[in-house]
Amino acid sequence: MSQQNLLVELFVEELPPKALKKLGDAFSSTLFETLKLQDLSAENSVVTSFATPRRLAAHITAIAAQAKDKQISQKLMPVSVGLDANGNATPALIKRLNGMGLDETAVSQLTKQMDGKNEALFLEVTQKGAVLNDGLQKAIEEAIQKLPIPKVMTYQLADGWSSVNFVRPAHGLIALHGSNIVATSVLGLTASNQTQGHRFEAKSANVVIKNADSYAEQLKTEGAVIASFAERRAEIVRQLTAAAAKEGLKPIDDDALLDEVTALVERPNVLLGQFEEVYLEVPQECLILTMKANQKYFPLLDSNNKLTNKFLIVSNICPADPSAVIGGNERVVRPRLADAKFFFDQDRKKTLESRISSLEKVVYHNKLGSQGQRTERVRAIAKAIGQQLGGDDLAAKASLAAQLAKTDLITDMVGEFPELQGIMGRYYAQHEDLDDEVAYAIEDHYKPRFAGDELPRNQVGICVALADKLETLVGMFSIGEKPTGDKDPFALRRHALGLIRLLIEKDLTLDLDNLIIKSIMQFEKSLDWKAGFNTKTSLDKLLLEMMHIKAKSYLEIKYQSELATLASDLITFVFDRLSNYLKDQGCNSVEIESIFALYPMHLSSIQIRISAVANFAKLPEAPALAAANKRVGNILKKVEGEVNAEVNADLLQEPAEKALNDALIKVKPIADSAFERGDYTVSLQSLAALKVPVDDFFDNVMVNAEDAALKANRLGLLATLHQTMNRVADLSKLAG
Structure with a gap:
């Protein structure tokens, strides 16, 4: 054809x-x-x-x-149904052929082919090409x-x-x-x-x-149209770069704006416009946003990335004299910039502190109270984190930054441009001569806003960012607003990922469970929850419950209170996000699983643990030790009641159990010491010395001895071995 x-x-x-x-x-x-x-x-x-x-x-x-025409083989029915004992067509086959517009003569064209275990009749058909x-x-x-x-x-x-x-x-x-x-x-x-x-x-x-x-x-x-989107986009980039270079400047780098402008013009023509320098008194983020969002202009920056009073227009026409086009665009942009300057000037007439009371009038969520109540919760959490990370000074700054962090939501500028929340708070704080650490924390407490976004610049910002994300996660989970499938209206997955990045990438010495518990208790103090929670649970009781959960497993415990269940659900949710985060970093899923089996709450240690497990897995002794560890775990699970990791040397009888005990006496202090100082690689590699005595033990010692005391002692020896081997990770997960 x-x-x-x-x-x-x-x-x-x-x-x-x-x-x-x-x-x-x-x-x-x-x-x-x-x-x-x-x-x-x-x-x-x-x-x-x-x-x-x-x-x-x-x-x-x-x-x-x-x-092209093509031959297709169409199955009709089993041979036993289509043909009788003499090989003649049955009424069922004739009916089927008639339904296809064929008569009995078509029987000769049928072929027999195996269809699974039975033979079937097939019709070879030539299908006409489309x-x-x-x-x-x-x-x-x-x-x-x-x-x-x-x-x-x-x-x-x-x-x-x-x-x-x-x-x-x-x-x-x-x-x-x-x-x-x-x-x-x-x-x-x-x-x-x-x-x-x-x-x-x-x-x-x-x-x-x-x-x-x-x-x-x-x-x-003939049509003065560049039909290709990619070609048109490249032409706009070329013209933008050339026009900016003539002025010794550079256009802002914004792919989304570039795509949108490419979709607005069929024949791009880049022109240079400018506005009065007085508007540069307004924060450049405001001017850039209004030019981009409202007019689709490309603001021009100097070599220090500072906004100038010049901008580039991507016009859809190419007149011989472009002055009318340029003048028209300059007239249009001035009122926008004037509005921004007016908002900025008006907002600075009131302090951020004077706006705090107005947050009580802003509803955050009908089940979680006002923005004012939310601010107090974030403030308390941030203060506690600051105290832990840097003492009284950091706690005080974190408390102040958290108290002021949401006040710019009720300014005129943020009312007009919600994208500037946080940014304007920082400018207004600097205008009031507040501490720079506090000012930047007000801007940074939203970070990271998206995957790959930068983290807060200072410790104050880290405290408030952590507190803001914790408060959001606890609040939304407490009222049942959990993500489901691809629906996540409150961006809780993003908040969890932000929490993870802050804890890991800033190497913070904070435990996830303690952070969540402290956040939960702030809600209990500030709200009469409507989600059926027993708010009489004390902090001490909750901590005890969480310790019990941690000692067992977050996935296996039967929770004693709704608050403990809430805490556990949040921890599981964060670990689910953490798993994706680590896989994106190239970590092995088996190694991740071995670490997660212990639910280490100090998240900044997890990547070091994974590296240590990866190095351990390369040891020749690793497969045997992992298999032995799995066997030990299975034995201990079958024992009714708890097995104490204690050994009475006087009850050791067999040479193999004595040898294992001697080896543990030597290896355990080395492994524990390395673990306590965070050298997980040395801690795991020291276990290699246990391979031979462990193998000998299982070859020569009967754990379930008839003598109850002897059996208990051998179980205690295995419990000690299990405890020694599984501080960094659950090594049984490495067993095939």
Whole structure:
């Protein structure tokens, strides 16, 4: 069958810019995949996507006018059902053939093939290859149906009666196979070879596309349109860089803005604008945000990344005299900047401290109280963390920063630009000459906001950031707002990951369970919970319960109170996030599991533990020790009651048990000492000396002796061995 290149274009009214790239990629890829499934494409076929504000298009190479016929083998029924004892067709087979438009003569064309354990009748059928007209019709309909449309609109067709649903009204359809129009129709449109170019700069109203391969070039030369999203984006980058370089400046680096602007223009033309320097008194984050968000401009920075009073405009027209375009954009941006300056000036007339009382009027959550109540909880948690990390001075600064951290939420600037929360708080704190550590903590307490975001700059910020995330996690879990599936409306997974990164990457000497318990108790003090919790649980009682849970296993204990259950649920949730975090760092899942079996609450030690386990696993003694450890654990699990890790040397009888005890006396102090100083690698590697005595013990000693005292002593010896081997990780997880 003859092959030619294919072009499909859907010409529409202006598409949503933030979705354009995704729409273009989805349209072309679905077209290609649907044609491929119908065998209309070749193995070397290549698809090229085009997307502009007013069109979605795809160019696909090597598309056949008709797919090749192919032989298919269709199973009809078991031989025992289709043929009688004489080999003649049964009524069931004849009925089946008639239903397929065949008569009894087709029986001779049937073949017998094994189908599992039984023989079945198969009909060899030649399936006609798909015709491009039909195949492309199906592909276009599929591509439209599967578009990731943000919001569908309904509009009326030209006949005045019919209506269709699509992202924007469609006005043209091109379907060219080489230079031939493929007869297809969709959204009330019939395929042709005509499209429209740029609204104002095209050479003629309509562009007649000669063939599939001339599309991009004709649109560029006749229609003044760069059809390729990637090419248009690259052209904008080139012009931005060149225009900025002329001024000795550089444009801000913002991929999202660049994609959005690329989706707004068909023929980019970068122009230079400027505004009065008086507006530079406003924090540059405010000016940059208003220029980006409201006007889609690219602010220009100097070599020190400081904002200048110049910006770049990406225009969709190229007039001989651009002064009117530049002047118009400068007139538009001034009121925006004036608003920002007004907000900034007005906000500084009130101190952050004077705004604290207003937080009581802002509802945080109807089950968790106001922002004022939340602030007090965060403040108490931050103060406790500060006390632990740096004593009275850090505790005082953390308390103050936490108290002021949310006050900028009720400023005019943050009311207009919510993205500036924290940032404006820092500026206003500096305006009041507050301690710089406190000021930066106000900005940084939201960090990390997203994966890969930087962490707080100082210890005060770390304290408040930890407190803010802990308060959010405890609060939302306490009222049942846990993430489910892909739904996480309060971004609790992100908060947990932020908590993990702070504890690990800042190497904090804080235990996760203690942090969660202290946070829970702040809620108990500030709220009458409506989630059915027994708020009479004392801190001491909760700590005792958590110690008991920790001594057993967070996954196996039967909890005594709702608060202990809450704490355990949160710990399990954080460890689930931690597992993903470690896997992203390239850690081995088996090694992670061996560490997590112990639930070490000092998270900053976990990566060191994993490294130590990885080194231990390389030892020749490791497999035998891991297997022995698993065996010991199984023996101890079967014992009723607790087994104390104590050995009475006078009760040791067999040479092998005496040798194991002697080895433990030598090895245990070394392993324990290394563990206490955090040298987990040495702690684990010292266990290699136990391989021979452990093997001998299991070869020559009967643990379950008839003498109760002897049995208890041997169990005590195994408990001591188990305790010595499993301080860094549960080594049994390494056993095959």
